[in-house]
Amino acid sequence: MKFEPVTIKQMARDLNLGISTVSRALHDSHEISEATKKRVVDYARKVNYIPNPIALSLRAKRNRSIGIVISQFNNPFCSQVVNGMESAFYKAGYQVSIVQTSESTEKEMKAIQYLSSRVDGLLVSISSETKSTEHLKDLYEKGMPIVFYDRICRDIPTHMTLSDNYRGAYEATRHLIGQGCRKIAFVGGAATQPIVQERRAGYLSALEDAGITVEDKWIHFLPKGGVHYVETEVAMERLLRLPRDKRPDGLLTAWDKVTADAYKYLRRHNIRMPEELALIGFSNFPLTDYVSPSLSVVQQQSEKLGEVAAGQLLALLQSKRKPLKYQTEVLMPEIIIRESSLKLKSKTEEQRAVSKIKGAKKR
Amino acid sequence: MKFEPVTIKQMARDLNLGISTVSRALHDSHEISEATKKRVVDYARKVNYIPNPIALSLRAKRNRSIGIVISQFNNPFCSQVVNGMESAFYKAGYQVSIVQTSESTEKEMKAIQYLSSRVDGLLVSISSETKSTEHLKDLYEKGMPIVFYDRICRDIPTHMTLSDNYRGAYEATRHLIGQGCRKIAFVGGAATQPIVQERRAGYLSALEDAGITVEDKWIHFLPKGGVHYVETEVAMERLLRLPRDKRPDGLLTAWDKVTADAYKYLRRHNIRMPEELALIGFSNFPLTDYVSPSLSVVQQQSEKLGEVAAGQLLALLQSKRKPLKYQTEVLMPEIIIRESSLKLKSKTEEQRAVSKIKGAKKR
DNA sequence: TTGTATGCGTTATCAA
DNA sequence: TTGATAACGCATACAA
Numbered sequence: 001m002k003f004e005p006v007t008i009k010q011m012a013r014d015l016n017l018g019i020s021t022v023s024r025a026l027h028d029s030h031e032i033s034e035a036t037k038k039r040v041v042d043y044a045r046k047v048n049y050i051p052n053p054i055a056l057s058l059r060a061k062r063n064r065s066i067g068i069v070i071s072q073f074n075n076p077f078c079s080q081v082v083n084g085m086e087s088a089f090y091k092a093g094y095q096v097s098i099v100q101t102s103e104s105t106e107k108e109m110k111a112i113q114y115l116s117s118r119v120d121g122l123l124v125s126i127s128s129e130t131k132s133t134e135h136l137k138d139l140y141e142k143g144m145p146i147v148f149y150d151r152i153c154r155d156i157p158t159h160m161t162l163s164d165n166y167r168g169a170y171e172a173t174r175h176l177i178g179q180g181c182r183k184i185a186f187v188g189g190a191a192t193q194p195i196v197q198e199r200r201a202g203y204l205s206a207l208e209d210a211g212i213t214v215e216d217k218w219i220h221f222l223p224k225g226g227v228h229y230v231e232t233e234v235a236m237e238r239l240l241r242l243p244r245d246k247r248p249d250g251l252l253t254a255w256d257k258v259t260a261d262a263y264k265y266l267r268r269h270n271i272r273m274p275e276e277l278a279l280i281g282f283s284n285f286p287l288t289d290y291v292s293p294s295l296s297v298v299q300q301q302s303e304k305l306g307e308v309a310a311g312q313l314l315a316l317l318q319s320k321r322k323p324l325k326y327q328t329e330v331l332m333p334e335i336i337i338r339e340s341s342l343k344l345k346s347k348t349e350e351q352r353a354v355s356k357i358k359g360a361k362k363r
Numbered sequence: 364m365k366f367e368p369v370t371i372k373q374m375a376r377d378l379n380l381g382i383s384t385v386s387r388a389l390h391d392s393h394e395i396s397e398a399t400k401k402r403v404v405d406y407a408r409k410v411n412y413i414p415n416p417i418a419l420s421l422r423a424k425r426n427r428s429i430g431i432v433i434s435q436f437n438n439p440f441c442s443q444v445v446n447g448m449e450s451a452f453y454k455a456g457y458q459v460s461i462v463q464t465s466e467s468t469e470k471e472m473k474a475i476q477y478l479s480s481r482v483d484g485l486l487v488s489i490s491s492e493t494k495s496t497e498h499l500k501d502l503y504e505k506g507m508p509i510v511f512y513d514r515i516c517r518d519i520p521t522h523m524t525l526s527d528n529y530r531g532a533y534e535a536t537r538h539l540i541g542q543g544c545r546k547i548a549f550v551g552g553a554a555t556q557p558i559v560q561e562r563r564a565g566y567l568s569a570l571e572d573a574g575i576t577v578e579d580k581w582i583h584f585l586p587k588g589g590v591h592y593v594e595t596e597v598a599m600e601r602l603l604r605l606p607r608d609k610r611p612d613g614l615l616t617a618w619d620k621v622t623a624d625a626y627k628y629l630r631r632h633n634i635r636m637p638e639e640l641a642l643i644g645f646s647n648f649p650l651t652d653y654v655s656p657s658l659s660v661v662q663q664q665s666e667k668l669g670e671v672a673a674g675q676l677l678a679l680l681q682s683k684r685k686p687l688k689y690q691t692e693v694l695m696p697e698i699i700i701r702e703s704s705l706k707l708k709s710k711t712e713e714q715r716a717v718s719k720i721k722g723a724k725k726r
Numbered sequence: 727t728t729g730t731a732t733g734c735g736t737t738a739t740c741a742a
Numbered sequence: 743t744t745g746a747t748a749a750c751g752c753a754t755a756c757a758a
Contacts (some may be wrong), residue, residue: 001506001507001508001679001680001682001683001684001685002424002506003424003479003480003483003502003505003506003507003508004505004506005479005480005505005751006505007750007751007752008751008752008753009751009752017728017729018728018729018730019729019730019751019752019753020728020729020730020731020752020753020754021727021728021729023752023753023754024728024753024754027753031727031728032727032728033727033728036727036728048501048505050476050479050480050502051751051752052421052480052750052751052752053476053477053479053480053481054417054420054421054480054481054750054751054752055421055734055750055751055752055753056751056752056753057417057734058415058417058418058421058733058734058735058736058750058751058752059733059734059751059752059753059754060734060752060753061365061734065477073436073442073445073446073449073461074439074442074443074445074446075442076437076439079436079437079438079442080437082436082437082463083436083437086436086463086465087465090470095462095473095474095477096462096463097460097461097462097477098436098460098461098462098463099458099459099460099461100445100449100459100461102449102450107453110458111458113413113416114416114428114458114460116366116368116413116416117366117368117413117415117416117417117735118416118417118481120366121364138411139366139413142366142367142368142369142411143364143365143366143367144364144366145364145366260649260650263653264653267653285649285650286623286648286650287623287648287649287650287651287654288650290626290627290630290654290655291650291653291654291655292653292654292655316364317364319364320364321364322364368735370734370735370736371735371736371737372735372736380744380745381744381745381746382735382736382737382745382746382747383737383738383739383744383745383746383747384743384744384745386736386737386738387737387744390737394743394744395743395744396743396744399743399744414735414736415734415735415736417734417735417736418734418735418736418737418750419735419736419737420736420750421734421735421736421749421750421751421752422735422736422737422738422749422750423736423737423750424750480751727758728757728758729756729757729758730755730756730757730758731754731755731756731757732753732754732755732756733752733753733754734751734752734753735750736749736750737748737749737750738747738748738749739746739747739748739749740745740746740747740748741744741745741746741747742743742744742745742746
């Protein structure tokens, strides 16, 4: 099967008119008589003429559309971000075309090649597998407006929007410490992900600031970034099989899927939260407030993030030349404390625990 | 900012060669000397030449890409479906471009117009607002391969893949009856949605088969399809404010978001499930097994659905002409019984309850 | 007021 | 082995 749309040329033949006459009539040009105009418009409607966007793009070198490169659809955080972007571009009259990389560099490259020349600009979150960004760099140097969001790429000087991953992790860890945890583990996604590294950095700083020594065995990265349950399962088993005095009493998970899977693991193995292990994790999943125990999360401002990034791209699209200065917008994630990490009931108890640590540090 | 890519013409000038020579060299044609070939290929690599897909498409009338029209990204069911489609098309060497309609007919029409001529085929789930499908019909008549999934359109004869919504609702209702519920309410999405209508039909049949009379007040549709929490909230309030003897003891929700919101409502108002109200609903949300009480769901085979629909579109893409016969693939959703609807603990008790009803019917 | 010719980036046909 | 040219669908400068 092949799509054979009506073209202007065809209509011109049918109506015994010149091609340009038809074209101008459709554009409601003043230099066409009302009679012909009506004849053309009516006929176009009758045969359901749709201008070929491909031809339009080729000619105008303008597509009135932008592309979003996303890692995983099936990730609430990502879809929330896209929602924010979509509504911003819709208002601005742009069509949005989304492609998924599934964390594969090969797919990412294909996706970007596919979108290049099809769109006027790109919103990109680079895939976790990606090492080299030559393909993007080159595109950018040729003038393609690109804005990075969430998983940014420092090699390319352009606008970017991201969450404050460092502080999110820092505050979450501090909260666990405040709850009395002293052996706090960290399970991230892929070690190669800058995002995960930042989250680890925040985690480490919080522990250092509290004077707590970290064991290497408490820190786990997942080779495939935690796409599959087993990866998290293995990490959890390693943590929980540590000898009693090394066994963690708190856990920070630094990746949405990992958070969900760690939670599942703990529930499946009847490990009580927060008594046996206090859990807080990065997550934008829905329903985390209704699981039992309810799940403490570091929640990113996903829709906002999408909107801000969209605004940056729109700015690039409108400016004549590359801007001299680039903005980096940083959004603070929300720390939502729920049952899975709440060991101390009252605020004062928490305060006391925190001050104890401070004392400990000074010693 | 504007993207200015390197073209064949430009390279031909730079290398002092003819345009067609360059083109053929890049295609590794045998009629080009190895020397020239190398010169061209090296240069192309150096300047990072990317063939312009727009021009390619215009010429070839072939895009090697397909479009997916989706209602809401931010809906686990949808993203799971897209995942299934994506992997199938990736294997087949197609790029996939996804656009969201957000349930708006206007967006849907724009999206379809945008995709027409940009893609070789379309996977469409029509938006809940959409009444007329002329835009699609016409496109289809001109030869655009279209496959409907989930929210199908009966006016257009083509392949389609969907869940057995009727049976899903029927079995879910039967389960509630088996649990001893006799006043079973139904909260759907938009009344206009054929899917919701089918689910209601299944619900009604199950009640009828069990000899249970339905009250109109037990059935609620949501004007905007339940996008916002308040819609579900209002419906729930109406149900729960009914006089004691009319107040439902069971509830079937027929839309993923509505299920989540109904669950939230019940938790927020401390209404015990299943004792005060047994809940089962259509849902592909993650974590439904870890909420407390765990949530009984009618879960669609989302990824499978995507794969099957993708297969149908690939078949259309490969066939020379419109097929004489169209397939409609129907997938049975899975009924997962969990705490929110499980009043009777043992299987035998449930059996007894069911046989009681059967007896009642015969009377 | 209408028609013809050109170019957008490519490939394919034909000629050299 | 190479190069010029037409065509894909459209808009527009220019000619009539």
